[in-house]
Amino acid sequence: MTEDITEAGPAAVEDDRDGGTPVPTDSVSVALDTVQGDGLAGYNYAYLDEHTKREVRRAMLKAVAIPGHQVPYASRPMPLARGWGTGGIQASLSILGPDDRFKVIDQGADESVNAANIRRLAERTAAVETTTDSTAADVIQTRHRIPEEVLTDDQILVLQVPITDPLRKIDGSDAANRRRHAHANYGKMWVHLYENVVEYGEINIAAAYPVMVAGRYLMSPSPIPRWDTEKLDDADHLSILAAGREARIYAVPPHTDVDPLAFEDREFTVERFPDQACHACGSSDTFLVEVSETAGPEADDGTDDESGTDDAAFETRYACNDTSFCAKRRETPDLPKDHHLDRSGVDWGPATPDHGDGEPRDDLDSEAGASQRGDST
Amino acid sequence: MRALGLHPVEDTRRTFRALLSAMSRPGTVESVPAPADRAVVSTLVDHEMSLATDDDRLRETLASRGRLHTQPVERAAVVHATDHTGWDVRECARGTLSEPADGATVIYRVPTIVPEPDQNAATLTLTGPGVDGRRRLSIELPESELDALAAAQDPYPRGVDAIFACDARIAAVPRSATLEVA
Numbered sequence: 295m296t297e298d299i300t301e302a303g304p305a306a307v308e309d310d311r312d313g314g315t316p317v318p319t320d321s322v323s324v325a326l327d328t329v330q331g332d333g334l335a336g337y338n339y340a341y342l343d344e345h346t347k348r349e350v351r352r353a354m355l356k357a358v359a360i361p362g363h364q365v366p367y368a369s370r371p372m373p374l375a376r377g378w379g380t381g382g383i384q385a386s387l388s389i390l391g392p393d394d395r396f397k398v399i400d401q402g403a404d405e406s407v408n409a410a411n412i413r414r415l416a417e418r419t420a421a422v423e424t425t426t427d428s429t430a431a432d433v434i435q436t437r438h439r440i441p442e443e444v445l446t447d448d449q450i451l452v453l454q455v456p457i458t459d460p461l462r463k464i465d466g467s468d469a470a471n472r473r474r475h476a477h478a479n480y481g482k483m484w485v486h487l488y489e490n491v492v493e494y495g496e497i498n499i500a501a502a503y504p505v506m507v508a509g510r511y512l513m514s515p516s517p518i519p520r521w522d523t524e525k526l527d528d529a530d531h532l533s534i535l536a537a538g539r540e541a542r543i544y545a546v547p548p549h550t551d552v553d554p555l556a557f558e559d560r561e562f563t564v565e566r567f568p569d570q571a572c573h574a575c576g577s578s579d580t581f582l583v584e585v586s587e588t589a590g591p592e593a594d595d596g597t598d599d600e601s602g603t604d605d606a607a608f609e610t611r612y613a614c615n616d617t618s619f620c621a622k623r624r625e626t627p628d629l630p631k632d633h634h635l636d637r638s639g640v641d642w643g644p645a646t647p648d649h650g651d652g653e654p655r656d657d658l659d660s661e662a663g664a665s666q667r668g669d670s671t
Numbered sequence: 672m673r674a675l676g677l678h679p680v681e682d683t684r685r686t687f688r689a690l691l692s693a694m695s696r697p698g699t700v701e702s703v704p705a706p707a708d709r710a711v712v713s714t715l716v717d718h719e720m721s722l723a724t725d726d727d728r729l730r731e732t733l734a735s736r737g738r739l740h741t742q743p744v745e746r747a748a749v750v751h752a753t754d755h756t757g758w759d760v761r762e763c764a765r766g767t768l769s770e771p772a773d774g775a776t777v778i779y780r781v782p783t784i785v786p787e788p789d790q791n792a793a794t795l796t797l798t799g800p801g802v803d804g805r806r807r808l809s810i811e812l813p814e815s816e817l818d819a820l821a822a823a824q825d826p827y828p829r830g831v832d833a834i835f836a837c838d839a840r841i842a843a844v845p846r847s848a849t850l851e852v853a
Contacts, residue, residue, distance in 0.1 A: 352720065388687070450691075476767070547800045
């Protein structure tokens with residue numbers, strides 16, 4: 295089937311399609327029984343038709359040319375519901391070619407149903423190789439995370455975006471927000487952050503932390519944790535952020551300033567995991583999530599706890615959110631996040647453990663004091 | 672697009688990847704299927720994207736696929752020029768403050784693109800997003816044309832995005848880049 299897609303398929307679609315051939319049959323199931331192969335005949339390379347790809351590609355190029363600006367495009371229906379990564383899929387399938395290796399993660403995991411299905415769609419229709427290794431992928435589509443391993447200038451990160459405009463939670467009017475972006479008038483966002491500080495003592499935004507891109511556009515980096523936000527700043531890789539439901543694409547080119555909004559006396563901080571480490575690999579310098587799991591049999595044996603309820607059967611532990619890096623760390627516990635690069639001490643999000651010369655990084659400690667607390671233990 | 676010697680799926684995909692890389696790293700030279708300028712136009716243009724071009728062959732080929740929608744230079748979304756004379760890049764659409772992406776994409780066919788200073792060509796020094804420090808690029812165009820391009824990229828975010836094409840190579844200067852001509 296692969297040959298059909300890469301050679302005969304596109305030619306047929308571009309030159310010979312006339313709306314399909316009627317199949318004489320009594321019922322759909324009888325017709326399906328007669329279908330040979332895996333049903334890909336007639337599909338264009340990479341699922342999308344060329345007209346759609348042109349539209350998505352034009353939007354991506356304009357998005358790169360105006361970093362942080364949300365470019366409208368004609369988002370197509372995809373074979374899954376809008377809000378499940380349809381923007382990311384359209385971007386990825388417009389980028390991918392048969393020489394690429396493709397990785398898909400959903401909240402850091404390669405094996406979630408959504409990620410596995412998107413990966414399989416690309417594998418079948420675009421004839422790409424797939425991988426779970428962040429360092430081996432040419433294109434990484436992701437929902438809500440940026441991998442722990444440093445991305446390079448050969449890689450493209452495609453982030454799925456549910457809500458494109460960071461101003462929406464402040465003003466529901468898209469027209470008004472469009473005007474604010476036109477004039478770089480972000481006063482209302484600053485007021486929002488100030489009120490946050492008044493109410494909570496710090497800026498209380500867990501994910502999709504608002505950032506200024508290249509000093510011009512306020513941008514939502516998609517619902518990545520604050521932990522990942524600084525990875526976009528002066529990165530080596532290109533980030534494409536695509537929303538299918540809202541039909542907008544925006545981008546952060548390599549080596550672009552991305553600054554989280556903060557006040558001089560209320561600095562941007564990342565999540566803190568004091569005294570916690572991944573239960574599987576022991577990492578204390580990765581983004582950890584709480585996992586509640588049924589305790590093992592040995593824990594069950596000791597159910598002498600006071601409550602005596604079913605809750606006793608669960609215990610809360612911490613685990614790396616990036617599963618593929620966690621697997622590598624289990625093999626090599628001290629593996630640095632820049633182990634695959636020819637230089638070390640790369641600044642990639644919080645607390646990159648490889649300090650190059652082994653000296654503590656005073657500059658980092660003073661700049662992001664709070665963020666360092668988690669790994670200093 | 673086969674009439675131009677370009678595969679409608681495979682070659683446009685390769686051209687797009689080169690364009691994406693060139694746009695995100697202004698001033699770098701990328702390889703595309705030849706002829707580069709026609710490959711770029713056929714990657715980007717269809718009936719939904721108005722075009723101004725002085726290339727009759729390209730216009731006929733697009734028209735035969737139902738993909739041609741022409742507009743004068745001042746209103747076209749894509750401006751393709753095999754010759755930089757006879758029109759003014761400063762008159763191209765620059766979009767609006769709220770929809771800057773409506774600014775034109777301008778594709779120049781040029782005789783030479785080299786990454787290093789060249790005595791026959793004008794040298795651009797680029798800074799801005801996508802450039803780590805500064806990057807140089809030499810293009811065989813008169814300095815006055817490049818000055819006009821710099822003027823057309825103002826006031827940011829309004830502006831035009833330029834793509835230079837030569838044989839099987841392209842380089843891009845998006846409006847986010849700051850250019851100095853020397």
